[in-house]
Amino acid sequence: MPYLIHVAIQLLLYVGLAYALDLVLGTTGILNVCHAGFYGIGAYTAAVLCQTYHSPLWFEFAIAGLVAAIAAVLISLPSMRLHDDFFVLASFALQVILSQLMLNWKSVTNGALGISGIPAPILWRHNVLGKTDLLLLTLAIVGCIVWSVRNLQSSPFGRALCAIRADEILAQALGKPTVKYKMAAFVISGSLASAVGVLYAHYMTFIDPSSFDANVSITFITLVILGGAGSRWGPALGAALVVLLPEGLRFIDIPNSVGPNVKQIIFSVCLLLVLIFRPQGLAGHHEFGRFTTE
Amino acid sequence: MYFQNLVNGLCAGCGYALVALGFSLIYEVCRFFDLGQGGIYVVAFYAAYVVQEWGGLSLPKEFLVSAVIAAGLGSLVYILVYHQLRRRGARNVTLLIASLAVLMLLQNVIILVFGPDIKTIRGNIADIPLQFQGAHFSFAQLFMVIAALVVYALVGLVRMYTPLGRTMRAIGNDSELARIVGVRTERVIVATVAVGSAITAIAAIVKGMDVDIGPTDGLSLVLMAWVATILGGRGRIGNTLLAGIAVGLIGNGVTIWTRTSWQPIVVYTVLLILLFIRPRGVGAIRTSAFEDR
């Protein structure tokens, strides 16, 4: 039973992260390589706030979201009005900088050793204990995240983001402030990822930098595209694949030491196949990243 | 002390410039930044390692084998992946993501075959201490500078005076026009990818003579190479050399004022700021709002 709850929470967390990334990658068509970095911002913020200040959960969410938003604004303000590739580079640099901060700001993050013994979240002068409670909390929060992302995607703002993805020049000609909208999508995406990070910290009670590095960012990109970028169920499907496949692999005899590498190889190959042969992903309708013209 | 730092920075910068050259050539004709080259860098280094394990240290053999393997692998990846994507109307975003996938694939295959630890190919010769005006450096560092200058000069000559080079520049300037005029663009692109990959291989071995390299080094490397390429400007090979050296100087200059652990962060931040205030080439705040496809 605890194993199932473990998998369920893992899955929920990844679903939340997937939809957050989809807002930027799927709806707006922007490649962002620092999603795991924002995830890490949330986790570390929660860990530090909880251990040092015994702060309540809502405060952790607020600060985590704020820090992520600030980082997002700092990186996108100068780069989003330039060519797309530029922003990808900037996001990559941010990811690397964040990873380095996690590894080297030892006084706060304890470096590569990570932070352990993160206490259970304090809801309202009432400690949330037990894995089942945490499951329900995660379900609620991730549910909110998915609900709000879906809302945005099917709103006028979402339509404007699709327009930017389809043809940014035309969007500008029709009066859309494309840079502002792209930034908004990116900041929202980062803040939501950060919120998921808070949950992760409390659930795992131990965090270390390796969970939030560039490889993980690339995994998130992979799962969004595999599932179907910009579609209703795509991100959830992608998250399910990425979480459940390794669990399935456990039943085949793959030695633990090479497990992660085999997993990565499989994902990389699948990503390439999907990009070439089925860019709409498994559950999507819109072909990701293709020119669609007459 | 500052001079020593300068010399170190110069040598390291030449190393970056050499890596950036391979990326830059491919970027010029393909118009996207092939992050998969980071994987090819690692593969080339391990190829040299294997050669060394079998037959002892022999630089010419290592260079040759690695360059050939890298050229072959790079071309294969282009034909199987990027060309297929382009044919199907993929945008830059897709090509970038695909190149990330290639990088991860190559990196993990290496880990699977060789394990995750770093490997050494430097021999004793690399450590021969040398001196210049009071600054100490090793033969390996000197070699980096020489190699960079030689390779850049060769590439420069090829670009200026051979049909292949001229065609590369033509495609870089306007690929549509080149295609209309009858240039066999795809063949030249594959050739350029092969050459670029070979240069990346050379850069890997040259760097390998100075430091030990592991499978995960490709990822951190592409960032520096990308920065140097953009700072240099698309198609401006000479500037890319300077940009690479600048990156090296900044990387080492930072060590004067910051503790070791914070160096990477400061370096990346400085580079990022530099990019924002001087985005030439692809990222320029252009006088035109139109993107080029």
Place this chain on the structure above:
Amino acid sequence: MSVFCRELTKSFDGVTALRDVSLKLSDQGIVALIGPNGAGKTTFLNVITGFEKPDSGSTEIDGTSIASLRPFEIARLGVSRTFQQVRLFWDMSIIDNVICARQGEPVEGPIRSLAKLGVRAEDRRNRRDAERALASVKLDGLANVMPQNLSYGQQKLLSIVCAVETEARTLIFDEPVSGVDARMRDEVLQVLDQLKNYRRLILFIEHDMEAVRAIADEVVVMDQGSIIAFGAPEEVLSHSEVIAAFWGK
């Protein structure tokens, strides 16, 4: 709505596309911009809509200098345009294309969009207006079709509808009828003509002289980066210099 250009100059790679171009366009009516290929017509369009920055010279729209404005800000001032190569939002249905053109801030803003209440009603209104717009050009039956499945002429018409639906007071069309069959051509020209009734200023580039004669109130002729004639169609089109520019001396 007035567009006032002073001595616009623009060069690309050593080729001078615009040479001291000055032009004043007043309130309403239809102005045709003609000239041989390479005359600088599209460059002129790009400069006054903010997609290219001139090397020197200035443009004022309703008294506001556009020098520091981005294309979308100029669009917000009330200047809408189409492109020589048809641009549409290819992954949205055609009615979504029109709705997207109609909606604008603040409804479109991210914060308001999160709060579903205020936005839903507006969205419904925009959809109804979009249906009406499509119906007026007889495209309403194809509302949920993807733009790739329209004919070339229909795509051009759609892009014009989108430009119009932004409620811009100045509309700029780059070759609205070129490459389009005769029936669609008349359809488009009719649309442009009707816009006159809504106090719009329309500027369009064309090579089709019949179209120009049919609807233009004034004609501007460009050649090699300069304006060589400006006036009523009959006078301009029979002017010797103009004929020389098109057919050589």
